[in-house]
Amino acid sequence: MTTQSSNYYENFQDFLDDVQYSKQGVKKYEWIFGEGYLSTGGLETTREIMPLLELKKGQRVLDVGCGLGGHDFFMAQNYGVYIDAIDLSKNMMSVALQHFSKKPEIADNIKFRICDVTTTPFPDNYYDVIYSRDALLHIKEKPQLFQKFFRWLKPGGRVVFTDYCRGEMNSFSDEFEKYVKQRDYTLYKVSEYQTLIKNTGFVDIKAEDINDKFVDSLHRELKKLYSGRKEFMEAFNQEDYNDLEQGWLAKVKRAKDGYQTWGLFRAYKPIH
Template structure:
Protein backbone atom coordinates (compact mmCIF):
# COMPACT_ATOMS: atom_id res chain seq x y z
CA UNK A 1 0.00 0.00 0.00
CA UNK A 2 1.40 3.38 -0.96
CA UNK A 3 2.05 5.87 1.82
CA UNK A 4 1.47 8.98 -0.30
CA UNK A 5 -0.69 11.58 1.42
CA UNK A 6 -3.38 13.68 -0.23
CA UNK A 7 -0.79 16.46 -0.60
CA UNK A 8 0.64 14.42 -3.48
CA UNK A 9 -2.67 14.45 -5.35
CA UNK A 10 -4.66 17.23 -7.00
CA UNK A 11 -7.85 16.20 -5.19
CA UNK A 12 -9.36 13.69 -2.79
CA UNK A 13 -10.97 11.70 -5.59
CA UNK A 14 -7.61 10.90 -7.18
CA UNK A 15 -6.19 9.97 -3.78
CA UNK A 16 -9.02 7.54 -3.02
CA UNK A 17 -8.96 5.90 -6.44
CA UNK A 18 -5.19 5.50 -6.45
CA UNK A 19 -4.60 4.48 -2.84
CA UNK A 20 -7.34 2.83 -0.77
CA UNK A 21 -9.83 2.21 -3.56
CA UNK A 22 -7.70 1.28 -6.53
CA UNK A 23 -9.45 -1.03 -8.98
CA UNK A 24 -7.50 -3.99 -7.64
CA UNK A 25 -8.04 -2.91 -4.05
CA UNK A 26 -11.80 -2.63 -4.54
CA UNK A 27 -11.93 -6.12 -6.05
CA UNK A 28 -9.94 -7.51 -3.13
CA UNK A 29 -12.10 -5.81 -0.48
CA UNK A 30 -15.28 -6.93 -2.19
CA UNK A 31 -14.06 -10.52 -2.00
CA UNK A 32 -13.81 -10.39 1.79
CA UNK A 33 -16.92 -8.25 2.46
CA UNK A 34 -19.14 -9.98 -0.11
CA UNK A 35 -20.50 -8.97 -3.51
CA UNK A 36 -21.69 -5.38 -3.55
CA UNK A 37 -20.19 -4.48 -0.18
CA UNK A 38 -17.21 -2.50 1.00
CA UNK A 39 -18.02 -1.92 4.65
CA UNK A 40 -17.78 -3.86 7.89
CA UNK A 41 -19.87 -7.02 8.01
CA UNK A 42 -21.25 -6.77 4.48
CA UNK A 43 -24.78 -8.10 4.10
CA UNK A 44 -24.99 -9.40 7.67
CA UNK A 45 -24.58 -6.00 9.36
CA UNK A 46 -26.73 -4.41 6.65
CA UNK A 47 -29.60 -6.67 7.68
CA UNK A 48 -29.08 -5.59 11.30
CA UNK A 49 -28.85 -1.85 10.67
CA UNK A 50 -31.33 -1.15 7.84
CA UNK A 51 -34.42 -1.78 10.07
CA UNK A 52 -33.26 1.17 12.20
CA UNK A 53 -33.94 3.46 9.23
CA UNK A 54 -37.71 2.89 9.67
CA UNK A 55 -38.15 2.75 5.90
CA UNK A 56 -41.51 2.86 4.17
CA UNK A 57 -42.24 2.29 0.50
CA UNK A 58 -41.69 5.39 -1.61
CA UNK A 59 -39.57 7.23 0.93
CA UNK A 60 -36.47 9.05 -0.30
CA UNK A 61 -33.01 8.06 0.91
CA UNK A 62 -29.65 9.75 0.41
CA UNK A 63 -26.83 7.20 0.72
CA UNK A 64 -23.58 9.09 1.37
CA UNK A 65 -20.61 6.99 0.33
CA UNK A 66 -22.63 4.25 -1.36
CA UNK A 67 -19.57 2.18 -2.23
CA UNK A 68 -20.44 -0.84 -4.37
CA UNK A 69 -24.20 -0.42 -4.02
CA UNK A 70 -25.06 -3.45 -1.89
CA UNK A 71 -26.88 -1.43 0.78
CA UNK A 72 -28.92 0.33 -1.89
CA UNK A 73 -29.89 -2.89 -3.66
CA UNK A 74 -31.02 -4.32 -0.32
CA UNK A 75 -33.13 -1.25 0.55
CA UNK A 76 -34.69 -0.98 -2.90
CA UNK A 77 -35.52 -4.67 -3.17
CA UNK A 78 -36.87 -5.09 0.36
CA UNK A 79 -38.46 -1.71 1.11
CA UNK A 80 -39.27 -0.10 -2.26
CA UNK A 81 -37.58 3.20 -1.39
CA UNK A 82 -36.15 5.76 -3.83
CA UNK A 83 -32.42 6.27 -3.38
CA UNK A 84 -29.87 8.87 -4.43
CA UNK A 85 -26.63 6.90 -4.04
CA UNK A 86 -23.49 9.05 -4.15
CA UNK A 87 -19.78 8.35 -3.90
CA UNK A 88 -16.55 10.14 -4.73
CA UNK A 89 -14.67 7.06 -5.98
CA UNK A 90 -14.94 6.40 -9.70
CA UNK A 91 -13.59 2.89 -9.22
CA UNK A 92 -16.28 1.97 -6.71
CA UNK A 93 -19.03 3.58 -8.78
CA UNK A 94 -17.96 1.53 -11.80
CA UNK A 95 -18.46 -1.70 -9.83
CA UNK A 96 -21.77 -0.48 -8.36
CA UNK A 97 -23.13 0.28 -11.83
CA UNK A 98 -21.94 -3.10 -13.10
CA UNK A 99 -24.01 -4.82 -10.39
CA UNK A 100 -26.92 -2.41 -10.84
CA UNK A 101 -27.19 -3.12 -14.56
CA UNK A 102 -28.01 -6.73 -13.68
CA UNK A 103 -30.99 -5.67 -11.53
CA UNK A 104 -33.64 -4.30 -13.91
CA UNK A 105 -36.35 -4.84 -11.29
CA UNK A 106 -35.03 -1.85 -9.29
CA UNK A 107 -33.83 0.29 -12.20
CA UNK A 108 -36.20 3.10 -11.24
CA UNK A 109 -35.41 3.00 -7.52
CA UNK A 110 -31.76 4.07 -7.48
CA UNK A 111 -29.87 6.94 -9.07
CA UNK A 112 -26.10 6.55 -8.76
CA UNK A 113 -23.97 9.66 -8.96
CA UNK A 114 -20.29 10.49 -8.57
CA UNK A 115 -19.98 13.63 -6.47
CA UNK A 116 -18.40 15.22 -3.42
CA UNK A 117 -21.10 15.54 -0.77
CA UNK A 118 -19.29 18.54 0.78
CA UNK A 119 -19.45 20.44 -2.52
CA UNK A 120 -22.93 19.44 -3.70
CA UNK A 121 -26.30 20.88 -2.83
CA UNK A 122 -29.41 18.75 -2.53
CA UNK A 123 -33.02 19.98 -2.11
CA UNK A 124 -34.02 21.22 1.34
CA UNK A 125 -36.62 19.27 3.34
CA UNK A 126 -36.45 16.49 0.75
CA UNK A 127 -35.10 13.24 2.20
CA UNK A 128 -36.76 10.95 4.73
CA UNK A 129 -33.44 9.31 5.56
CA UNK A 130 -29.75 10.08 5.17
CA UNK A 131 -27.69 6.92 5.49
CA UNK A 132 -23.96 6.26 5.48
CA UNK A 133 -21.73 3.30 6.22
CA UNK A 134 -18.09 3.83 7.21
CA UNK A 135 -17.68 6.76 4.82
CA UNK A 136 -17.81 9.91 6.94
CA UNK A 137 -14.29 9.15 8.14
CA UNK A 138 -13.11 10.54 4.79
CA UNK A 139 -14.72 13.94 5.44
CA UNK A 140 -12.88 16.69 7.32
CA UNK A 141 -15.70 19.24 7.35
CA UNK A 142 -18.05 17.32 9.61
CA UNK A 143 -19.78 20.36 11.24
CA UNK A 144 -20.70 21.73 7.80
CA UNK A 145 -21.74 18.26 6.65
CA UNK A 146 -24.27 17.78 9.45
CA UNK A 147 -25.64 21.26 8.90
CA UNK A 148 -26.30 20.20 5.31
CA UNK A 149 -27.88 16.95 6.47
CA UNK A 150 -30.26 18.92 8.67
CA UNK A 151 -31.29 21.13 5.73
CA UNK A 152 -31.79 18.25 3.33
CA UNK A 153 -33.92 16.14 5.66
CA UNK A 154 -37.67 16.55 5.94
CA UNK A 155 -38.98 17.52 9.39
CA UNK A 156 -38.98 14.28 11.36
CA UNK A 157 -36.43 12.75 8.98
CA UNK A 158 -33.51 10.81 10.36
CA UNK A 159 -29.82 10.28 9.81
CA UNK A 160 -28.38 6.83 10.50
CA UNK A 161 -24.72 5.98 10.01
CA UNK A 162 -21.83 3.82 11.12
CA UNK A 163 -18.29 5.13 11.22
CA UNK A 164 -14.82 4.38 12.48
CA UNK A 165 -14.04 6.45 15.58
CA UNK A 166 -11.19 7.13 17.93
CA UNK A 167 -11.44 5.54 21.34
CA UNK A 168 -12.37 7.88 24.17
CA UNK A 169 -8.82 7.81 25.54
CA UNK A 170 -6.44 10.60 24.57
CA UNK A 171 -3.59 8.11 24.29
CA UNK A 172 -3.19 6.30 20.97
CA UNK A 173 -0.54 3.97 19.62
CA UNK A 174 1.87 5.22 16.98
CA UNK A 175 0.67 2.40 14.72
CA UNK A 176 -2.88 3.76 14.97
CA UNK A 177 -1.77 7.33 14.24
CA UNK A 178 0.24 6.14 11.24
CA UNK A 179 -2.79 4.23 9.96
CA UNK A 180 -5.05 7.28 10.27
CA UNK A 181 -2.49 9.50 8.53
CA UNK A 182 -1.84 7.05 5.71
CA UNK A 183 -5.57 6.73 5.00
CA UNK A 184 -6.09 10.48 5.46
CA UNK A 185 -8.99 9.78 7.83
CA UNK A 186 -10.62 12.37 10.07
CA UNK A 187 -11.83 10.33 13.04
CA UNK A 188 -14.02 11.69 15.82
CA UNK A 189 -14.55 10.19 19.22
CA UNK A 190 -18.10 8.93 19.71
CA UNK A 191 -18.66 11.60 22.37
CA UNK A 192 -17.56 14.27 19.86
CA UNK A 193 -20.07 12.99 17.30
CA UNK A 194 -22.78 13.05 19.96
CA UNK A 195 -22.01 16.66 20.89
CA UNK A 196 -21.68 17.83 17.28
CA UNK A 197 -24.98 16.32 16.16
CA UNK A 198 -26.91 17.69 19.13
CA UNK A 199 -25.36 21.14 18.66
CA UNK A 200 -26.32 21.05 14.99
CA UNK A 201 -29.97 20.84 16.00
CA UNK A 202 -30.80 17.14 15.77
CA UNK A 203 -32.91 15.56 18.50
CA UNK A 204 -33.31 12.08 19.97
CA UNK A 205 -29.65 11.43 19.28
CA UNK A 206 -28.49 7.91 20.06
CA UNK A 207 -24.75 7.36 19.65
CA UNK A 208 -23.73 3.76 20.35
CA UNK A 209 -20.35 2.11 20.63
CA UNK A 210 -20.78 -1.16 18.73
CA UNK A 211 -17.15 -2.23 18.90
CA UNK A 212 -18.08 -5.78 19.91
CA UNK A 213 -19.96 -6.18 16.62
CA UNK A 214 -16.97 -4.69 14.81
CA UNK A 215 -14.58 -7.26 16.28
CA UNK A 216 -17.06 -10.10 15.64
CA UNK A 217 -17.36 -9.07 11.97
CA UNK A 218 -13.61 -8.74 11.57
CA UNK A 219 -13.06 -12.18 13.08
CA UNK A 220 -15.72 -13.67 10.82
CA UNK A 221 -14.13 -12.09 7.74
CA UNK A 222 -10.66 -13.22 8.82
CA UNK A 223 -11.97 -16.76 9.28
CA UNK A 224 -13.35 -16.62 5.73
CA UNK A 225 -9.95 -15.54 4.46
CA UNK A 226 -8.25 -18.43 6.23
CA UNK A 227 -10.77 -21.11 5.31
CA UNK A 228 -11.07 -20.02 1.67
CA UNK A 229 -7.40 -19.26 1.08
CA UNK A 230 -7.17 -21.51 -1.97
CA UNK A 231 -10.18 -19.85 -3.59
CA UNK A 232 -8.75 -16.42 -2.81
CA UNK A 233 -5.42 -17.29 -4.43
CA UNK A 234 -7.19 -18.27 -7.64
CA UNK A 235 -8.05 -14.58 -8.10
CA UNK A 236 -5.29 -12.83 -6.16
CA UNK A 237 -1.69 -13.39 -5.08
CA UNK A 238 0.17 -14.04 -1.83
CA UNK A 239 0.87 -10.34 -1.35
CA UNK A 240 -2.86 -9.58 -1.54
CA UNK A 241 -3.56 -12.32 0.97
CA UNK A 242 -0.97 -10.98 3.42
CA UNK A 243 -2.22 -7.42 2.96
CA UNK A 244 -5.77 -8.43 3.97
CA UNK A 245 -4.60 -10.67 6.79
CA UNK A 246 -2.29 -8.03 8.26
CA UNK A 247 -4.93 -5.34 7.87
CA UNK A 248 -7.66 -7.32 9.62
CA UNK A 249 -5.36 -8.49 12.43
CA UNK A 250 -4.26 -4.89 12.99
CA UNK A 251 -7.86 -3.62 13.10
CA UNK A 252 -8.80 -6.27 15.63
CA UNK A 253 -5.86 -5.30 17.83
CA UNK A 254 -6.64 -1.57 17.59
CA UNK A 255 -10.27 -2.26 18.50
CA UNK A 256 -9.40 -4.51 21.44
CA UNK A 257 -6.81 -2.00 22.70
CA UNK A 258 -9.41 0.78 22.61
CA UNK A 259 -7.63 2.97 20.07
CA UNK A 260 -10.17 2.43 17.30
CA UNK A 261 -13.87 1.79 17.72
CA UNK A 262 -16.97 1.35 15.54
CA UNK A 263 -19.98 3.54 16.15
CA UNK A 264 -23.64 3.56 15.21
CA UNK A 265 -25.42 6.91 15.36
CA UNK A 266 -29.10 7.74 14.90
CA UNK A 267 -30.67 11.20 15.10
CA UNK A 268 -33.82 13.03 13.97
CA UNK A 269 -34.59 16.43 12.51
CA UNK A 270 -37.13 18.21 14.73
CA UNK A 271 -40.68 18.23 13.40
CA UNK A 272 -41.15 21.89 14.31
Protein backbone atom coordinates in the same frame (compact mmCIF):
# COMPACT_ATOMS: atom_id res chain seq x y z
CA MET B 1 -0.10 -0.56 -0.83
CA THR B 2 1.38 2.91 -1.15
CA THR B 3 1.39 5.04 1.99
CA GLN B 4 1.56 8.37 0.17
CA SER B 5 -0.42 11.15 1.84
CA SER B 6 -3.38 12.72 0.05
CA ASN B 7 -1.37 15.97 -0.01
CA TYR B 8 0.64 14.38 -2.83
CA TYR B 9 -2.39 14.25 -5.13
CA GLU B 10 -4.05 17.02 -7.11
CA ASN B 11 -7.44 16.07 -5.69
CA PHE B 12 -8.88 13.76 -3.08
CA GLN B 13 -10.73 11.65 -5.68
CA ASP B 14 -7.42 10.62 -7.27
CA PHE B 15 -6.04 9.78 -3.83
CA LEU B 16 -8.97 7.48 -3.05
CA ASP B 17 -8.86 5.71 -6.40
CA ASP B 18 -5.10 5.29 -6.38
CA VAL B 19 -4.57 4.31 -2.76
CA GLN B 20 -7.30 2.73 -0.63
CA TYR B 21 -9.80 2.11 -3.41
CA SER B 22 -7.61 1.12 -6.32
CA LYS B 23 -9.29 -1.24 -8.78
CA GLN B 24 -7.42 -4.19 -7.29
CA GLY B 25 -8.13 -2.98 -3.77
CA VAL B 26 -11.86 -2.74 -4.45
CA LYS B 27 -11.93 -6.27 -5.86
CA LYS B 28 -10.22 -7.84 -2.85
CA TYR B 29 -12.27 -5.83 -0.35
CA GLU B 30 -15.45 -6.95 -2.08
CA TRP B 31 -14.25 -10.54 -1.91
CA ILE B 32 -13.97 -10.41 1.87
CA PHE B 33 -17.04 -8.23 2.58
CA GLY B 34 -19.31 -9.93 0.04
CA GLU B 35 -20.67 -8.94 -3.37
CA GLY B 36 -21.78 -5.33 -3.45
CA TYR B 37 -20.29 -4.43 -0.07
CA LEU B 38 -17.28 -2.50 1.11
CA SER B 39 -18.09 -1.93 4.77
CA THR B 40 -17.80 -3.87 8.01
CA GLY B 41 -19.93 -7.00 8.18
CA GLY B 42 -21.32 -6.70 4.66
CA LEU B 43 -24.86 -7.99 4.26
CA GLU B 44 -25.09 -9.32 7.83
CA THR B 45 -24.63 -5.96 9.55
CA THR B 46 -26.78 -4.30 6.87
CA ARG B 47 -29.69 -6.59 7.78
CA GLU B 48 -29.24 -5.65 11.44
CA ILE B 49 -29.02 -1.89 10.87
CA MET B 50 -31.75 -1.44 8.26
CA PRO B 51 -34.68 -1.52 10.73
CA LEU B 52 -33.25 1.64 12.33
CA LEU B 53 -33.96 3.53 9.10
CA GLU B 54 -37.72 2.94 9.55
CA LEU B 55 -38.13 2.80 5.78
CA LYS B 56 -41.52 2.92 4.13
CA LYS B 57 -42.33 2.36 0.49
CA GLY B 58 -41.86 5.45 -1.64
CA GLN B 59 -39.58 7.29 0.81
CA ARG B 60 -36.43 9.04 -0.39
CA VAL B 61 -32.97 8.13 0.85
CA LEU B 62 -29.60 9.79 0.35
CA ASP B 63 -26.79 7.22 0.66
CA VAL B 64 -23.55 9.09 1.33
CA GLY B 65 -20.58 6.99 0.27
CA CYS B 66 -22.60 4.26 -1.42
CA GLY B 67 -19.56 2.18 -2.31
CA LEU B 68 -20.45 -0.85 -4.41
CA GLY B 69 -24.20 -0.40 -4.06
CA GLY B 70 -25.10 -3.40 -1.89
CA HIS B 71 -26.93 -1.32 0.72
CA ASP B 72 -28.92 0.41 -1.99
CA PHE B 73 -29.92 -2.81 -3.72
CA PHE B 74 -31.06 -4.18 -0.36
CA MET B 75 -33.14 -1.08 0.44
CA ALA B 76 -34.74 -0.88 -3.00
CA GLN B 77 -35.57 -4.60 -3.18
CA ASN B 78 -36.88 -4.96 0.36
CA TYR B 79 -38.49 -1.59 1.05
CA GLY B 80 -39.36 -0.03 -2.31
CA VAL B 81 -37.65 3.27 -1.52
CA TYR B 82 -36.01 5.73 -3.93
CA ILE B 83 -32.31 6.33 -3.42
CA ASP B 84 -29.78 8.92 -4.49
CA ALA B 85 -26.58 6.91 -4.12
CA ILE B 86 -23.43 9.02 -4.24
CA ASP B 87 -19.72 8.33 -3.97
CA LEU B 88 -16.48 10.08 -4.85
CA SER B 89 -14.60 6.96 -5.99
CA LYS B 90 -14.79 6.28 -9.71
CA ASN B 91 -13.49 2.76 -9.18
CA MET B 92 -16.23 1.86 -6.72
CA MET B 93 -18.95 3.50 -8.79
CA SER B 94 -17.87 1.46 -11.81
CA VAL B 95 -18.42 -1.78 -9.88
CA ALA B 96 -21.72 -0.54 -8.44
CA LEU B 97 -23.04 0.23 -11.92
CA GLN B 98 -21.98 -3.20 -13.17
CA HIS B 99 -24.02 -4.83 -10.41
CA PHE B 100 -26.90 -2.42 -10.96
CA SER B 101 -27.11 -3.28 -14.66
CA LYS B 102 -28.08 -6.83 -13.66
CA LYS B 103 -31.00 -5.67 -11.52
CA PRO B 104 -33.62 -4.28 -13.95
CA GLU B 105 -36.40 -4.76 -11.39
CA ILE B 106 -35.06 -1.80 -9.36
CA ALA B 107 -33.75 0.29 -12.25
CA ASP B 108 -36.10 3.15 -11.39
CA ASN B 109 -35.37 3.11 -7.67
CA ILE B 110 -31.72 4.13 -7.57
CA LYS B 111 -29.78 6.99 -9.12
CA PHE B 112 -26.02 6.51 -8.84
CA ARG B 113 -23.85 9.59 -9.07
CA ILE B 114 -20.17 10.40 -8.68
CA CYS B 115 -19.90 13.57 -6.63
CA ASP B 116 -18.41 15.22 -3.55
CA VAL B 117 -21.09 15.50 -0.87
CA THR B 118 -19.29 18.47 0.70
CA THR B 119 -19.69 20.63 -2.41
CA THR B 120 -22.73 19.22 -4.23
CA PRO B 121 -26.09 20.88 -3.54
CA PHE B 122 -29.13 18.78 -2.69
CA PRO B 123 -32.70 20.01 -2.13
CA ASP B 124 -33.73 21.18 1.32
CA ASN B 125 -36.45 19.32 3.27
CA TYR B 126 -36.38 16.54 0.71
CA TYR B 127 -35.05 13.26 2.14
CA ASP B 128 -36.72 10.96 4.65
CA VAL B 129 -33.39 9.32 5.50
CA ILE B 130 -29.72 10.13 5.12
CA TYR B 131 -27.67 6.98 5.44
CA SER B 132 -23.94 6.29 5.44
CA ARG B 133 -21.72 3.32 6.21
CA ASP B 134 -18.09 3.87 7.18
CA ALA B 135 -17.62 6.76 4.76
CA LEU B 136 -17.73 9.94 6.84
CA LEU B 137 -14.22 9.19 8.12
CA HIS B 138 -13.01 10.61 4.80
CA ILE B 139 -14.61 14.00 5.46
CA LYS B 140 -12.72 16.62 7.43
CA GLU B 141 -15.37 19.33 7.76
CA LYS B 142 -17.95 17.28 9.60
CA PRO B 143 -19.81 20.18 11.31
CA GLN B 144 -20.55 21.79 7.96
CA LEU B 145 -21.62 18.45 6.51
CA PHE B 146 -24.10 17.75 9.31
CA GLN B 147 -25.59 21.21 8.90
CA LYS B 148 -26.27 20.25 5.29
CA PHE B 149 -27.74 16.91 6.36
CA PHE B 150 -30.09 18.81 8.67
CA ARG B 151 -31.24 21.07 5.83
CA TRP B 152 -31.66 18.26 3.34
CA LEU B 153 -33.85 16.14 5.63
CA LYS B 154 -37.59 16.60 5.87
CA PRO B 155 -38.95 17.54 9.31
CA GLY B 156 -39.07 14.25 11.18
CA GLY B 157 -36.44 12.76 8.88
CA ARG B 158 -33.55 10.81 10.29
CA VAL B 159 -29.84 10.30 9.83
CA VAL B 160 -28.46 6.79 10.41
CA PHE B 161 -24.81 5.95 9.96
CA THR B 162 -21.85 3.91 11.09
CA ASP B 163 -18.28 5.14 11.12
CA TYR B 164 -14.83 4.24 12.33
CA CYS B 165 -14.15 6.19 15.51
CA ARG B 166 -11.38 6.91 17.97
CA GLY B 167 -11.58 5.32 21.37
CA GLU B 168 -12.56 7.40 24.40
CA MET B 169 -9.01 8.16 25.52
CA ASN B 170 -6.73 11.18 25.54
CA SER B 171 -3.65 9.76 23.84
CA PHE B 172 -3.10 7.26 21.05
CA SER B 173 -0.18 5.16 19.91
CA ASP B 174 2.20 6.42 17.22
CA GLU B 175 1.24 3.39 15.14
CA PHE B 176 -2.45 4.33 15.27
CA GLU B 177 -1.75 7.96 14.38
CA LYS B 178 0.41 6.81 11.47
CA TYR B 179 -2.43 4.62 10.20
CA VAL B 180 -4.91 7.52 10.40
CA LYS B 181 -2.50 9.86 8.61
CA GLN B 182 -1.74 7.38 5.82
CA ARG B 183 -5.43 6.89 5.12
CA ASP B 184 -6.09 10.63 5.54
CA TYR B 185 -8.96 9.81 7.91
CA THR B 186 -10.63 12.31 10.20
CA LEU B 187 -11.86 10.19 13.10
CA TYR B 188 -14.17 11.38 15.86
CA LYS B 189 -14.81 9.75 19.19
CA VAL B 190 -18.35 8.43 19.65
CA SER B 191 -18.91 11.15 22.26
CA GLU B 192 -17.65 13.83 19.86
CA TYR B 193 -20.07 12.66 17.18
CA GLN B 194 -22.89 12.76 19.73
CA THR B 195 -22.03 16.35 20.65
CA LEU B 196 -21.77 17.37 17.00
CA ILE B 197 -25.14 15.84 16.15
CA LYS B 198 -26.78 17.53 19.13
CA ASN B 199 -25.23 20.91 18.36
CA THR B 200 -26.51 20.66 14.79
CA GLY B 201 -30.08 20.55 16.09
CA PHE B 202 -30.95 16.87 15.86
CA VAL B 203 -33.01 15.24 18.61
CA ASP B 204 -33.61 11.72 19.99
CA ILE B 205 -29.96 10.94 19.43
CA LYS B 206 -28.58 7.46 19.95
CA ALA B 207 -24.80 7.16 19.77
CA GLU B 208 -23.55 3.63 20.38
CA ASP B 209 -20.06 2.20 20.65
CA ILE B 210 -20.45 -1.18 18.91
CA ASN B 211 -16.83 -2.27 19.22
CA ASP B 212 -17.80 -5.86 20.10
CA LYS B 213 -19.78 -6.17 16.86
CA PHE B 214 -16.82 -4.67 14.98
CA VAL B 215 -14.40 -7.25 16.37
CA ASP B 216 -16.85 -10.11 15.77
CA SER B 217 -17.23 -9.04 12.13
CA LEU B 218 -13.47 -8.79 11.69
CA HIS B 219 -12.99 -12.31 13.08
CA ARG B 220 -15.75 -13.63 10.82
CA GLU B 221 -14.10 -12.04 7.79
CA LEU B 222 -10.68 -13.39 8.76
CA LYS B 223 -12.21 -16.86 9.05
CA LYS B 224 -13.59 -16.45 5.52
CA LEU B 225 -10.15 -15.44 4.29
CA TYR B 226 -8.45 -18.42 5.93
CA SER B 227 -11.03 -21.01 4.90
CA GLY B 228 -11.29 -19.57 1.39
CA ARG B 229 -7.57 -19.20 0.79
CA LYS B 230 -7.55 -21.49 -2.25
CA GLU B 231 -10.46 -19.63 -3.86
CA PHE B 232 -8.87 -16.28 -3.02
CA MET B 233 -5.50 -17.23 -4.52
CA GLU B 234 -7.16 -18.25 -7.77
CA ALA B 235 -8.42 -14.70 -8.20
CA PHE B 236 -5.65 -12.73 -6.48
CA ASN B 237 -2.06 -13.20 -5.32
CA GLN B 238 -0.02 -13.69 -2.17
CA GLU B 239 0.57 -9.95 -1.75
CA ASP B 240 -3.19 -9.33 -1.80
CA TYR B 241 -3.74 -12.12 0.71
CA ASN B 242 -1.07 -10.77 3.05
CA ASP B 243 -2.44 -7.25 2.73
CA LEU B 244 -5.93 -8.33 3.82
CA GLU B 245 -4.70 -10.59 6.60
CA GLN B 246 -2.34 -7.99 8.04
CA GLY B 247 -4.90 -5.22 7.66
CA TRP B 248 -7.63 -7.17 9.45
CA LEU B 249 -5.33 -8.34 12.24
CA ALA B 250 -4.18 -4.75 12.74
CA LYS B 251 -7.80 -3.57 12.99
CA VAL B 252 -8.52 -6.25 15.59
CA LYS B 253 -5.52 -5.12 17.61
CA ARG B 254 -6.45 -1.44 17.39
CA ALA B 255 -9.98 -2.27 18.50
CA LYS B 256 -8.86 -4.44 21.40
CA ASP B 257 -6.31 -1.82 22.50
CA GLY B 258 -9.11 0.72 22.60
CA TYR B 259 -7.63 3.06 20.00
CA GLN B 260 -10.21 2.35 17.31
CA THR B 261 -13.87 1.52 17.63
CA TRP B 262 -17.01 1.39 15.53
CA GLY B 263 -19.87 3.80 16.13
CA LEU B 264 -23.56 3.47 15.24
CA PHE B 265 -25.60 6.66 15.23
CA ARG B 266 -29.25 7.60 14.77
CA ALA B 267 -30.93 10.98 15.16
CA TYR B 268 -34.01 12.89 13.97
CA LYS B 269 -34.70 16.32 12.60
CA PRO B 270 -37.41 17.90 14.76
CA ILE B 271 -40.88 17.96 13.26
CA HIS B 272 -41.39 21.59 14.33
